[in-house]
Amino acid sequence: MESLITAAARALEAGDPLGALNRVALRNDAPSLALRGIAMAQLGDLAKAKTLLRSAARAFGPREAVARARCVVAEAEIALVSRDLNWPVKTLAAARATLEKHGDLANAAHAGHIEARRLLLVGRLDEAERTLAELGAAPLPPASQVVRELVVAGIAIRRLRTKDARAALGRAARAAQLAGIAALTAEVESANLVLDTPAARLIARGKEHPLLLGQVEALAASKALVVDTFHHTVRKGGIVISFGTRPVLFALARPLAQAWPADVSREALMTAAFRARHVDESHRARLRVEIGRLRAKLKPLADVSATKQGFALSPRKTREVLVLARPVEEKHAAVLAFLSDGEPWSSSALALALGTSARSVQRALEELARSNKVQSFGHGRARRWMTPPVPGFPTGLLLPGPLLKT
């Protein structure tokens, strides 16, 4: 390798991006562009880093497939951290294959982890798990192990498997210590916070209290009838009745469960389900129809009986009815949940992650911004949204390790 590139790469490795820039700032050959890109990424100028890495990938010759693939991986990681989820996945997969073919297994694994993190972020848990499994348990450098265990923990948290999540975070903490990278240790700690911060609210017999993730998980094994506002289901034990496509029925089930064992008046039910301000005869007729539908759907778990005032829930074979709700009830709770990872998101990335239209995400963001719950920076396509800083699940920038050591 050549002299200044070696010196600059050593500076980068020693955590001195400015020292690296000093040595290659005026050079435009491929390795210098790549080095400058990584230095800029470490300094936080992701837009500049992206451009530099892209030019580096172009500048490497046809014989330098590995170097080019490493640039692609670095660019993909920058895209992930900038929440540019539309970044071409196929390009990353091809780079990963190239690295595998040429025996650069550490960077190939790094590429695989970026894929898995992206899948986790957009909620495709099965695919994320499959990608991790493909990588196997090959010996990885400690920093890569941290990333791997964070993804495992992320999947476990989304699946409400607290024990698995804690075990993975424990392994991540040990690997972070081995790696000696403070940013990684901090990332593992903040992931641990997720497990110790209330994840939900339990409403029973008119009273509320916060629940940790582990307690939410324990509910699955309880004998209670649970009205789950996260998944829009009513469940008990293994029986799950989904209301995903029947919002009106779910809107009736929830107040009935919250009031249990008391009943709920017809007026209150109509307000909750139809958002009707002035109730008239047509609403009463509609309520009768919808209660009939709800009764049919709930049949395996509960009955809905008429009372003098309105209706009451009568659960079968249980003496407990619970409502599981978000810690803070928000109209746009799902949008906030994604933004609470503390990273800047584009509205199109949010739409992709939420599976809704860009327009409705835009409306939600504008509404949230008016109440100061989110903030934005940039304009047009470059506009990004964030929540004011709170502990969350941040995604750091690790970049392919020996990018320049060819």
Added chain:
Amino acid sequence: MKRSAAEIVREYGPFAGVEAVHGVTYDGTHVWFASGDKLNAVDPASGTIARSIDVAAHAGTAFDGRHLFQIAEDRIQKIDAATGKVLTTIPSPGGGGDSGLAWAEGSLWVGQYRERKIHQVDPETGKILRTIESRRFVTGVTWVDGELWHGTWEGEDSDIRRIDPESGKVLEQLDLPAGTMVSGLESDGGDRFFCGGGPRGNVRAVRRPRRS
């Protein structure tokens, strides 16, 4: 042009604490190699490091009989081999894009990696005396018995080649196994070359073909 597979006679290292080998030379007793912030002298019989000098060492290494020459960043340092002291420095001809280094016939020969060039340089002033064009990225450079050899490394392929010092034409080529890198080259004056293994952090001895 004669072309054959390189015959690797022996491998030295990897050595503890050495991440990569950037340059190689031979002082008649020890094989010296550059490892970033050190120059290390290896006993070719035992394969162990006999001595190290703390000095910036990012690319080629050479020996003129008394001094070690070592490229660091964009300059060439002249080092007293006995004391390890840097005596003088001259600017390197490639301005930091330099790779291999050799001493022969009173001149320094410097490979300029991506420019695919070898410069003949005045060791006192750093003045470029002439430039030879190669066809591949140049890593190590060495002279032996009037033959100019250099290492190449482009993408995932490396070889050691003898070129015509006048025209740059390739006369002979020794191909290293796929995925094996050459990062520094030195002849022992006999039938061996020492070459650095780049990120593998090792040094290989390769047989020099006999003249018939």
